[in-house]
Amino acid sequence: MARAAVLGRLTWRVATVIAVVDETPRVRTLELEVPGWPGHLAGQHVDVRLTAEDGYRAERAYSLASAPGEPPVITVERLEDGEVSPYLTQDVRPGDAFEVRGPIGGYFVWRPDEGGPLFLAAGGSGVAPMRAILRHWRNSMSGVRVRLLYSSRTFEDIIYRAELDGEKVVHTLTRAQPPGWTGYARRVDADLLREVAWPADDGPLAFVCGPTSFVESVAASLVGLGYTPGRIKTERFGPTGGR
């Protein structure tokens, strides 16, 4: 099924919103029904296209947050000056439809046979593809060790908070922490990665997704810790969340 997903030309398909989950005050998850959806791999994304009544079109890319075999799901962070995200996070209702193109991407894709251990680092809404990867890791009963380091501004900004509440997830809150917070409370830097990331000697495979500055900093630090550059997969979505 996954193979068919990337063969042939991509076409725009109509996606109907099946369910809506408000993850945080600014972030919403949309479960989609897309007739003819060929299936997707963990880490791929879709392009969403909105067309205004006057014909004006806007497109944005959003990571798929569901595992292979599950219906396509996207998680959208609202950008106040955005053309697409305000609609997707505030106005859209179950039953509404828009166009999607996908699945897209072959580089930022995790397959269970690529070895490990697997180290995931996400900033903000960059956690969306990590949910797909973690679910795929679980569903495939992969034997590799996995750990997600997830940086959020505040506790209220943690996306998928209930799902990402296990021993495999290490949280850091960079702006404010609730009383009694026992996780990290600082930005992700080389020192934090030295504590949390798998040692380079273990031959880890890393996926890093988030704002551009986060990804550049984490990737450079991982290289500094001895990670093989070709085993660090990166995906950037700009100054603030678009994915």
Next chain:
Amino acid sequence: MEALDGNAIGGMLSHVFGREMTMAQAECGSCGARGPLAECEVYLGGPGVVVRCRACQHIVMVFVEVREMICVDLGGLSDFEVLAWR
């Protein structure tokens, strides 16, 4: 303007080339750096899409859409290798 990366244009690349392209190996015509297109710098804010070498910022690819037609300039590349999709 902050750079994105080649993942962000995966959909457009698939549309233009008819297949998954983020794993294609791009070789910079200026400094010779070589790597997956996904790792190149991508700028979406202008009238077209500008792809730059991450090592030296040389412009390696430009895409401009004009009325449903996409004009492609690959002149900044010295080599472009499309790998078999697994």
